[in-house]
Amino acid sequence: MSSPTIIDGRKVSKDIKNEIAEKVEKLKAEGKRPPHLAIIIVGDDGASHTYVNGKINACKAVGFDFTLMHFASTISEEKLIKHIEQLNEDEDIDGFIVQIPLPEHISVEHITERIAPLKDVDGFTNQNFGSIMSSHQLLLPATPFGVMELIRRYEIPTEGKNCVIVGASRIAGAPLSLMMLQDGRATVTVCHKLTKDLKSHTKEADILVVAVGKPGLITKDMVKECAVVIDVGTTRVEDASRKSGFRLAGDVVYDEVAPIASYITPVPGGVGPMTIASLLLNTFKAYERNH
Numbered sequence: 001m002s003s004p005t006i007i008d009g010r011k012v013s014k015d016i017k018n019e020i021a022e023k024v025e026k027l028k029a030e031g032k033r034p035p036h037l038a039i040i041i042v043g044d045d046g047a048s049h050t051y052v053n054g055k056i057n058a059c060k061a062v063g064f065d066f067t068l069m070h071f072a073s074t075i076s077e078e079k080l081i082k083h084i085e086q087l088n089e090d091e092d093i094d095g096f097i098v099q100i101p102l103p104e105h106i107s108v109e110h111i112t113e114r115i116a117p118l119k120d121v122d123g124f125t126n127q128n129f130g131s132i133m134s135s136h137q138l139l140l141p142a143t144p145f146g147v148m149e150l151i152r153r154y155e156i157p158t159e160g161k162n163c164v165i166v167g168a169s170r171i172a173g174a175p176l177s178l179m180m181l182q183d184g185r186a187t188v189t190v191c192h193k194l195t196k197d198l199k200s201h202t203k204e205a206d207i208l209v210v211a212v213g214k215p216g217l218i219t220k221d222m223v224k225e226c227a228v229v230i231d232v233g234t235t236r237v238e239d240a241s242r243k244s245g246f247r248l249a250g251d252v253v254y255d256e257v258a259p260i261a262s263y264i265t266p267v268p269g270g271v272g273p274m275t276i277a278s279l280l281l282n283t284f285k286a287y288e289r290n291h
Contacts, residue, residue, distance in 0.1 A: 004261040005154070007230070009146075012153050013273035017062050020280055024063035035287035036065040037121065037279075038087055038096035042080065042106070043073035048099050055097075058276045064283065067093070077106045081114050088116040095121035095139075095286040097279070118289060121282040129170070132178040139282045144176035146274025147209065147230055148183060149281075156207070156228055156263060158184035164205035166218070166251070168192040172211035172232050180207075198222070215249035220256035228263040232271045248272075 024034045037059055041052050052068070059066040069083065080098075087096045096119055098111055112120075117127040123141035131138040151158060163186040167173035173190060180186045191201050202208055202222045210218050211232035223229060233251030250267030258264050265271055 004258050005263045007150050007154055007263055007265045007270055009150060009265065009270045009273040012150055013277040015153075016149070016277040016281065017058065020062040020284055023284065028063070032291075033092075034063050034065055035094045035283050036067070036092055037283045038067040038069060038093045039099065040069045040071070040080075040083065040087075040096065041099040042071045042075060042102055045101065048101070052099055055276055055279065058280055062280055064280070073103045075106075077110060080106060080111060084111065084114045088114075088119060091290070093119065094290050095119045095283045097122045119286060121279055121286055123175075123282060124170075129175060132175055133182050139286060140179070140278075141171065141175040142278040142282065143172045143211075143232065143271065143275050144179055145278040145281070147176055147232065147271055148179050149278065150230070150265070150271070150274060151184070151207075151228075154263065158186045158207065161186045161206040162189070162204055163187065163207040163209065164189045164191065164201050165209045165211065166191045166198065166202065167209075167211035167213075167232070169211065173209075176209060176211070210251040212251050214251055216251075216253050218252040218257065220253070220260060223257050223260060225260045226262045227260075229257055229261045230263075230265050230271065231267050234267055234272055 027034055039052055039055060041048055056066055056068065087093050100108055102108055112124045113126065115125055117125045117138055120128050120139055123139045128138045132140060158180065163180045165173050165177050168190050177188050177190045180188050189201055191198055199222045202218065203224055205224055205227055207228045208223060209230045209232060213233050213235050215235050215237055229252055231250035231252040235249050236246045237249040238245065239247040248268045254266060
């Protein structure tokens with residue numbers, strides 16, 4: 001069998017950023033302001049700050065305006081909601097995100113549902129989530145939106161294909177299953193931690209998407225030959241040979257599965273870069289709707 005096509009999320013993400021940057025330059029040439037993204041971060045979680053810095057750098061790369069709002073971990077849920085309501089009403093802010101995780105005393109669900117859906121560029125509100133099954137979709141959840149964009153740009157056929165999604169989280173697996181039904185017109189099976197005989201399902205997949213966060217979950221014997229394999233899982237694994245002391249591992253045993261796949265995403269460099277690219281696309285979409 002020939003080598004698989006590597007789905008290069010870094011390249012696609014760069015292409016998207018270039019496309020957005022061109023649109024922003026055109027806006028500025030017309031005397032219009034660029035899109036404006038606000039980011040709320042609570043506390044001093046190191047990983048969260050790394051993710052936020054990545055989003056800020058992406059905004060700079062495409063020419064977006066951005067506002068960073070950093071609050072102490074002791075902020076009350078009530079006060080955080082007041083800041084969110086202010087952003088909802090601010091006409092100069094096109095979209096905003098609240099970086100998770102949040103401190104234990106703050107409900108992620110309460111906070112999410114206070115975000116105006118048309119400014120919810122993470123796509124987490126119930127209204128945006130529900131719009132996936134509509135002909136008038138709003139702002140889609142960023143990670144599955146990124147997966148669908150990879151599939152579209154690599155021209156991978158989905159109509160009528162058996163798509164098996166391992167993982168049913170609200171952030172990735174659940175919304176992706178709806179997108180594959182609505183937009184991909186695929187036959188979709190969703191597996192989760194209570195699924196019995198996982199292999200019997202994954203082995204039937206023309207398109208296998210794994211979004212669990214369990215390194216090494218999917219091995220060669222669980223994958224159909226010539227399947228499209230998309231690995232959303234990204235977990236830090238200790239690695240003394242790395243300067244950082246860790247490496248990023250996916251849910252798929254890449255070296256085993258790649259030789260029998262037709263398309264496959266690496267970790268890192270596959271789905272990961274697409275999440276921020278999708279956030280930028282959503283912000284631009286929100287900007288267009290606001291204007």
